[in-house]
Amino acid sequence: MIKLNGVTKKYNIGMPNELTALNNINIEIKEGEMIAIMGTSGAGKSTLMHIIGCIDNSTEGSYFFGNTQINKLSEGRLSKFRNESIGILLQDFALLNDETALQNVLTPLYFNKTPLIKMKTTAREALAMVGVEELETQKVGTMSGGQKQRVALARALVNSPSIILADEPTGALDSKTADEIMGLLVDLNKKGVTVIIVTHDNKIAGYCKRIIEIADGIICIDRNLGDDCIVT
Numbered sequence: 442m443i444k445l446n447g448v449t450k451k452y453n454i455g456m457p458n459e460l461t462a463l464n465n466i467n468i469e470i471k472e473g474e475m476i477a478i479m480g481t482s483g484a485g486k487s488t489l490m491h492i493i494g495c496i497d498n499s500t501e502g503s504y505f506f507g508n509t510q511i512n513k514l515s516e517g518r519l520s521k522f523r524n525e526s527i528g529i530l531l532q533d534f535a536l537l538n539d540e541t542a543l544q545n546v547l548t549p550l551y552f553n554k555t556p557l558i559k560m561k562t563t564a565r566e567a568l569a570m571v572g573v574e575e576l577e578t579q580k581v582g583t584m585s586g587g588q589k590q591r592v593a594l595a596r597a598l599v600n601s602p603s604i605i606l607a608d609e610p611t612g613a614l615d616s617k618t619a620d621e622i623m624g625l626l627v628d629l630n631k632k633g634v635t636v637i638i639v640t641h642d643n644k645i646a647g648y649c650k651r652i653i654e655i656a657d658g659i660i661c662i663d664r665n666l667g668d669d670c671i672v673t
């Protein structure tokens with residue numbers, strides 16, 4: 442499904458502070474995997490997630506998502522591809538606090554030319570899927586962290602992406618709420634969605650079947666734990 446070949450990412454190219462954040466990364470990800478990307482701060486986890494999530498481009502190497510060569514797409518095609526194929530979940534939710542849950546979840550749908558009534562049905566289904574349909578008309582700014590992350594997950598899901606990328610999705614949540622969010626991600630994974638989670642938390646990584654650890658921009662561990670190691 443995803444193939445990174447010799448992916449290198451440099452920042453500040455040609456400047457005195459040039460930095461190689463990722464160095465010759467080779468990864469193959471199959472449909473339906475649930476993966477934790479681990480490593481210390483500054484290791485390159487977010488950079489890797491940004492490249493997989495088509496938010497940023499690599500400096501060298503190739504990136505195939507199915508038959509699409511991502512690193513050859515124009516900016517416009519890249520954002521269309523991202524919107525249609527990838528759901529992103531962040532630690533700080535990145536929601537519009539002054540808007541309602543429904544309005545937030547509708548946002549990715551505005552890119553497609555769907556009638557508003559159909560968009561609303563789709564958005565309500567996404568909210569229901571993560572158990573917050575009753576919060577539809579509530580402004581996000583008034584919600585708890587767990588409710589916000591559920592709304593963010595509904596927004597990530599609304600275009601039925603084949604992959605969800607989550608960067609420290611439980612970093613701002615207490616451990617009980619974190620378990621609930623992880624439960625939702627596990628359920629999605631069971632339905633066939635590929636899930637990739639950036640985390641430095643071993644408990645969160647315990648929900649994943651494959652652990653990829655990065656140090657200084659290089660993959661140092663890539664372990665497949667198999668089904669019997671999943672914590673439920």
Ligand code: ADP
Nearest residue numbers: 452453462480481482483484485486487488489
């Ligand atoms: P992690 O997510 O593992 O903490 P990052 O991918 O955020 O690591 O960062 C990897 C390295 O790249 C760090 O040294 C960081 O300072 C640097 N870096 C990340 N983003 C940028 C950027 N936009 N410009 C310059 N350097 C960056």
Ligand code: ADP
Nearest residue numbers: 452460482483484486487488491532608609639
């Ligand atoms: P994370 O570890 O989750 O990436 P950071 O605080 O390291 O969080 O990064 C937040 C944002 O700042 C990211 O978009 C990253 O690309 C950018 N960034 C990180 N390090 C640098 C840097 N040295 N110079 C410029 N931007 C950076």
